[in-house]
Amino acid sequence: MFDILVKGFLIGILTSIPVGPIAMLCIQKTLNKGHMHGFFSGLGAATSDTTYAMVALFGLSFVMPFIEQNQLLIQIIGSIVILLFGFFIFSKNPVAVLNKNIATKESYLQDYLASLLLTLSNPLIIFLFLGLFARFSFLSNTDNTVYSLSGIIAVFAGASTWWFVLTFVASIFRKKINIRGLGVINKLTGSVIIVLALGGLILSILGKSVNV
Template sequence: MTTVELLIYIIFRGLAIGILVSAPMGPIGVLCIQRTLNKGRRSGLATGIGASLSDLFYAMLTGFGLSIVVDFIENNQAPLQIAGSLVLTCFGIYLYRQNPARNIRKRLNQKSSFTQDFASSFLLTLSNPLILLLLIGLFARLNFFLPEMKVGHYILGYVSIILGAFIWWLTITFIIDKVRSRFNLRSLWLINRGIGIIIIIMSLVGVGTGFYEYFIK
């Protein structure tokens, strides 16, 4: 793989991980949408940025652990891809069945600053270590780490992850702000189902590819 190919490889996979780890409409997604609807796009974006930085922390934690055993990962790519894809399949099924609006209280009358919205979102996301499982699955499924990667490549990868997350929150708050008069909580349920289906399909393709590489090829 040439230097340019490696950079493109890292950037696109980093962006994909950032988007996929942010896209599921869990408590933070619902909170971001509610704040956008009730207090404006600025408040929703602050919520998304807080969640993105927390996701970056967990991504670095995951990456540090995986980079230690990068040789093991290289020698066991197919089994790890199968395992990571199975984890993502379970997550996709869970996401498909979840009703994200059910467990969230509306904050119609609460007033808070940009900093408070950011901090509350960061801490709420940080309190959910299950994100680690999703990240491990994504890192393994997308084969994010390669033996030839150096420190600069890792930094580029993490920057791409947070950029992908930021692109997601920027897009979702823009859309919600534009269609606020036609948006309802059922839309969250439909978004969750759509994302769940995408993750399940992507994961099943990963399982099939892993089995082919490990058992047939």
């Protein structure tokens, strides 16, 4: 049981570490709104990743044919969603954001759901889980329900821990950044997300597998 928990925890971290649109979103949320807003955005991503980990583990025979047959369409749609989100962040005015935060307190649930829905647009992460499951010989026997559920919970715990650490580190620099700095960060974050999304879209059209 202990080795399953350790492996699951490591897999959760490894699937979250790549610096992509979601990481940029969590950092941007942290710098604009505070640590917990960024962390709850990360929890949304962790929930989505855990969902796809369960699909990879339990529902592979049902889901994989659909994903393989529609891989190009899924990649294009996912890239377009992320591209639009990048434009949204790029155009955000930090002064307006701060004024809005003062007038109406945005809930952590909104941050959580926004990140969850954005991350769910990329089901191709299932392939990453398949590779990691094979590499770590993780839950090769899924007949034991207790072991399987414990492993999945460990994946979620690992991913959540990574997002907590990342947003905590980002929050340390928050007080050192002024309004102008927040504007620059929004532009940079939006630009990075747009570039990643465009890259994913171009590679998808060219017929190359990509995980943005």
